Amino acid sequence: MTVVRGSVHRNSYRDSVELMAIAAQLEGLDGVRRAGLVMATPANLAVLAEAGLADAATGDPRPNDLVVALAADDDATATVALERAASLLAAGTGDAGSPADVQVAQTLGEGLAELPDANLVLVSTPGGYATAEAIRALKRGLNVFLFSDNVSVEDEVRLKSMAQRRGLLVMGPDCGTAIVGGVPLGFANAVRRGPIGLVGASGTGIQQVSSLIHGAGGGVSHAFGTGGRDLDERVGGTTMAAAIDLLLADAATSVIVLISKPPAATVAARILAAISRSPKPVVVNFLGGDAADVDAVGAHPAPTFEAAARIAVALSRDPSSALEPPNGAWTSPDEALLARAADAATGLASTQRKIQGLYSGGSLAGEAKVVLRAMLGGERHDRILDLGDDEFTVGRPHPMIDPRLRNEHIVEAASDPTVVALLLDVVLGYGSHPDPASAMAPAIEAAIATAASAGRRLPIVASVCGTDLDPQGLARQEGILAASGAILESSNARAAMFAASIAGVVSDAHTPLVGAAD
């Protein structure tokens, strides 16, 4: 049964963003099906009526009154939700914490008038305008963090050539993550400062490595993003090469970590030549690339993000560290993980063969594929989706900001009898959802229940990319996910190993499926 309840707040003025935020909070409460907060104009009352919420607007409200309307499972839930709405309205959530006297610069010139010593500009305009803004910045001697996407490769080459001539750095386009002198830009985690400098063509790759460095007690001097196309032959790795030079010259950096998919051959040669002369140890994570090439120039190959972080931390403490296990060890589970995975595999049906990955981080999805291939081989039907890819985000927010699309996929995957384990990432930090675990927990619980109702168990394996300093809090997020029934691993690579181990236990007793990982 659904009950419709409402409250009227006389002559109450709230802005629309605040009302949307309160409605979203109410809809997040258990048992609340629908919530809307609008001025009680005739048109809005008509829309409420069409939405089945007419009974919410009692007491003859006038156009200057605010109506809180909601549909809930029962009266008690509705009462709690209305009380919550009243307290949120009284608290003025839309205004809370907003600095009253901050002036917002509208142009580069206005910004520089306020901060004449600034040496970096973050450009986040639509792609069609981003190049012009970046050129303006470079002409003024400013480094550029180019968050914008839809910048042509020709413009990227032009911008990076211009920056190179002027001794400046262009991070991007489509650069999601950087930490410059301790200042996070874009999607970044709150990490301790320290001697490890990162350069990455991968946003979530930088986030995972920097978070794991922090978790291992290390620290980050700078993390420079390059944009996903920098190591493409057409761009030539210009930004990665420039960032390596910056880190080599930086006294606060003693270890350098490079993160990328395997570059084009000519670009790889250029980058490896640059690091072959490095007096500082360099760790190279070219995800899925050839370790021998890296070994050959005296650098330290790292097949996973976790390996990159652990090797870098060890080198930062002792440059002669020999923390390099035999080839393949970074993608092999330890005994403890294997034992827990065997336990998690108990009772799984013989039809359950396929690992389903539902990722918000593209590079984390890539890392999972590398681990699964290393452990299980490529001839499988595993399906690792990057839900942050353009294919899924046209017209909707990125899953790191809004988990609703992924939640739908999680519940849907639970109905598939061939899924042996669900593999998830949860990315914390600045820019991400304020409480992703709470937003995902109901979907995880629903997925487990859906599988159970069909007589199956569904192991859901997750890792949280984040730190104790992040606004969302690593421990709190892990606790919420664990309470919802997810199996938590300390890194994405370990989560992938765990899922692969479960699949391995199940397939040991059956003929392997044939197909290609996608």
Add this chain to the structure above:
Amino acid sequence: MRRTVDDRLVVVAIDEVGGLPGGILVRGPSDLRTIGLAPGMTMAPTVGGWAVPAVGLSIDGGSAVPWSPMLPAAARRAVTAWDPRRTAEARSVAAGLAHVGSLASGRWATDDPWSTTIAAIVRRLVIDLTYDAGGAATRDAVGMIGMGRGLTPAADDVLVGLLAGLDALDHPQRAKIAAAVTAAAPTRTTSVAAATIAHAARGAYSEWLHDVLVASGAPHGAGDPLPAAIARALSFGATSGGDTLVGLFAAMDVAAARAERGARAARGARVAA
């Protein structure tokens, strides 16, 4: 300080907001609530300016500078640049900068009945106004008054932007729509929104809206003032600036569709001849 007041409902804002119809701009803290001002307070004219008795505040009007909220000539000239490409550029900038969930972002939940309904009415209005269906356009415009979230419900802001765009276009149905929405608004929406609609109906708009209109006539490329003007518009209110732009973009759609319709008619006439 600028003095622009000639109406019963007065808006007091800081100078950086720019000219507003029925507005008094003052130099003060960004958030005037910190000095006790609040929506709904009564203001009284004094010999040298205005007073807000509830908080014992006096506003000195001695050095006030007048500003006209009526459209400048450059805004009317801008319409010659309104084609589908320019409109798409403007929409793209706004969508990239607007709050997700707002009309201007183009991205809202599929079960959001307000945004879905308003967007559908706006699409109908573009067709009505392209084909000079004044009766249908007036019914749609009046029907959307008061719809949506916010102190000025989103549809009311859309109407303001639409009226501004139709004003610049000198659209033949504008006067009819303006008269109808002015008459209907007082009983259909909030007091603040009704006043804003009344201002727009008589051709009075905010300075930031003037700026967007003027910038819409500039060529795309390096130095294009449109992105900055749109960014400034989006900073007005929570979503009011963006909602207003949605109405303006609808008028730009109307301009392009009428031009295309005219070109088709001309081609038809040549063929017939």
